[in-house]
Amino acid sequence: MTIEQPPTTWGRTRFGTGRTPAMAIAVPLGILIGIAGGLLAVVFGVAGAQPLVGFLSFAAFLTFPGIAVVFAVVVDRETLKGATQHPDDSVESGWYDRATSGTFHDIIVVLGVTSLVLAFIPRDFQVDLKLVLPAVLALCFVSTGIRYLLLRRKG
Template sequence: MSVEQTRTKWGYAKFGTGRVPALAIAVPGGLALGAAGGLLAILAGAAGSHPVPGFWVFAVCLAMPAAVLMYLVVVDRDTLDGALERPDDSVESGWYDKAAAGSFTDLVLVLGIAATVLAFIPRDFPVDLKLALPAVLVLCFASFGIRYVVLRRRG
């Protein structure tokens, strides 16, 4: 980043060699995505029997999250005031990486054991995937969370 560029609270979006305030892109883009979501709700029949109020409800509810998403996509981190130069070099990032790698190993181990056990169970034994898959997801969350907390406490 050159010396003459200033950092601002909300940052800029980079387009070629020029810069535009990131909010000048994010807010109209979010409103457009919200309107597209409202139109999609009408076309899908989710807007109910009164399509115009349904459109507005969907558009208003989707506009802010869409604007935030647009902002996160277009903002240049180098133009944000107080942004770290290399956020991936932090201690917390190391904890996250180690916890993610360990929880993936746990997941592979548990799924391997479960596949082996299910291979030897008689075919008439029902396995409800609507319960099994969320259980695997909860196991992943728990494994990652526990590993992260332990690594954080160790320092």
């Protein structure tokens, strides 16, 4: 016999008995993620000239995103107060799906045309992938954003 518990502001875990608050797991694991990120920064030399300051900076800036990711993984949506029961059935979710689907086709066309143009450019022309790949990513963001806004405007 299970006892039905009311939803809470921060929710509970979706595994085990389901009585453990999600933040009781997310906070310690998020802190560990921050510490691990700080250690990795020191080990790989990204922390800078002062390893202690670099470690503390990386650990501090990675802790809260770590907590958020762990929380999102362990929380049971049904135990959250005010959570939408089926978020994938919303109108906004449909707009997003249609926008990203259109963006995929945009990227195929743009990359195809770009490949065709680059095939006829002389061999001494160099393209730096450090610039091209972020440009493709920016194109994805812009295309999805514009498509989403247009679909939202249409209703």
